[in-house]
Amino acid sequence: MSRHQTETISGLLDGELKGFRRWTTERHVNRCPICAVEYRRQRHVRRMLQANPSPVQMTDSAEFFWSKVKAEIRHRGVKRHQTPGLLPVWLRHHPFAATGGVIVAAAVFSAVLWMRAPEPLSHPAAAAPTTSAKVERVKTAIPHTTATPLSSDSSQVTVIWVSGLPWTPNMNAMKTEFANLDT
Amino acid sequence: MDAQHERDEDRVRESRHLIMRVLLALLLVGLAFNTQAASIEARLVRGSNDTKAVDSKLQDLEPKLKKQFGYEYYQQLGVQKARLQENKTRRLNLGEGFVLFVTPKSIVEKVHELDLEWTSGRASLVKTTVRIPEGDYLFIKGPAVADDWILLVVTVHGS
Numbered sequence: 166m167s168r169h170q171t172e173t174i175s176g177l178l179d180g181e182l183k184g185f186r187r188w189t190t191e192r193h194v195n196r197c198p199i200c201a202v203e204y205r206r207q208r209h210v211r212r213m214l215q216a217n218p219s220p221v222q223m224t225d226s227a228e229f230f231w232s233k234v235k236a237e238i239r240h241r242g243v244k245r246h247q248t249p250g251l252l253p254v255w256l257r258h259h260p261f262a263a264t265g266g267v268i269v270a271a272a273v274f275s276a277v278l279w280m281r282a283p284e285p286l287s288h289p290a291a292a293a294p295t296t297s298a299k300v301e302r303v304k305t306a307i308p309h310t311t312a313t314p315l316s317s318d319s320s321q322v323t324v325i326w327v328s329g330l331p332w333t334p335n336m337n338a339m340k341t342e343f344a345n346l347d348t
Numbered sequence: 349m350d351a352q353h354e355r356d357e358d359r360v361r362e363s364r365h366l367i368m369r370v371l372l373a374l375l376l377v378g379l380a381f382n383t384q385a386a387s388i389e390a391r392l393v394r395g396s397n398d399t400k401a402v403d404s405k406l407q408d409l410e411p412k413l414k415k416q417f418g419y420e421y422y423q424q425l426g427v428q429k430a431r432l433q434e435n436k437t438r439r440l441n442l443g444e445g446f447v448l449f450v451t452p453k454s455i456v457e458k459v460h461e462l463d464l465e466w467t468s469g470r471a472s473l474v475k476t477t478v479r480i481p482e483g484d485y486l487f488i489k490g491p492a493v494a495d496d497w498i499l500l501v502v503t504v505h506g507s
Contacts, residue, residue, distance in 0.1 A: 229397065232418030298484045301461070303476040312474045322412055322485045327474050330491040339493050340445045343469035 169197065174204050178211060240313055240326050298323035306348035385431050386460060386482060387505050388450050392426040392442035395419035396496040409485075409501060416487055417497060425498075432460065432504070445469050446490075448500065458482045460504050466490070482506035 176182045177190045194200045300314035303325055310329035331346070333339040394401055395413065401421035406413070413422050426443030432452040440448040451463040459481045466473045466488060473490055480486055480502070488500040 229418040229420070236417075298478055298480040298486055301477040301479060303474065305474045306472045312476070319412060319415060321483065322416065322487060323478070323480070324416055325474060325476060325486070325488045327488060327490055330473065332492045334494055336444055336493055339491060339498075340469065343445060343471045343473075343491075346469065346471040348470065348472045 169200050171203055178207050239315055240328055386507050387429055387431045389429045389503050390440050390448045391424055391501040392446050393499040393501055394423045394425055394496050395499055396421050466500055480504055
């Protein structure tokens, strides 16, 4: 760690850094006075926040909140969140190595794709577990919007979840919004 | 001679009328069978946590809706029914600017293949092809309005 990275220090305090990255960051913080000050500052802020948590106010019931969370997870699928890594930081400071790395990665990826036997493309509808009603095809024409068939615990119910539709504060605003939205 | 001829002509007319009546009756019976075809019911529903959204019309559906969407209350904004006729597109005006276009494609053992398009204003919200057994439900989660969701409930009733 040759530069002062506040995000990395934050990751260290949050326990997100593991193994070699944790070791190099700790070593840098111990040696670099600027990062040591930043480390202590962030640690102080965290301790203050822990000591004085802000009251959480929820408009939704707990049951409803979790139903929304579960529905959103089912919709989005599993997406891994990655903190900025040591390698990308290093690559930012070595642009030629970054370009070379991208070319090599593309070549390896192409080779893997070429060698791999072709597999039939699966449609989201086909991936949905079989329920009594079956969604053969589903699509939406509105930009940044997705329509996904979801499995249901109930044998008599099938759900299509349309996400990304414009939010409006009331029914009149909604009518105006969709009246002007040409698909 | 002329009188005899007129009497015979009347008998011919009567028999013609009888045949026409029988044919008409058969036609009506055929139509009656045809009109007993399956029908689709589409309901526009607002899911909300506001007690104002309580609606007795959705008592039968409320547990299913609650399980899927989590809201405490559901209000029926509009409902439309239409008989299904193969490859004939029906337009169901559900209110609040929402329209559902339904085109039945086929029916196999009481499972209906339907093309559905849900629109609002000029926007096509979702287009889908579903195979839905009679009595089953298709729920579509639509746009969010304030803290509520607009939902579409589709079901096919048998003949």
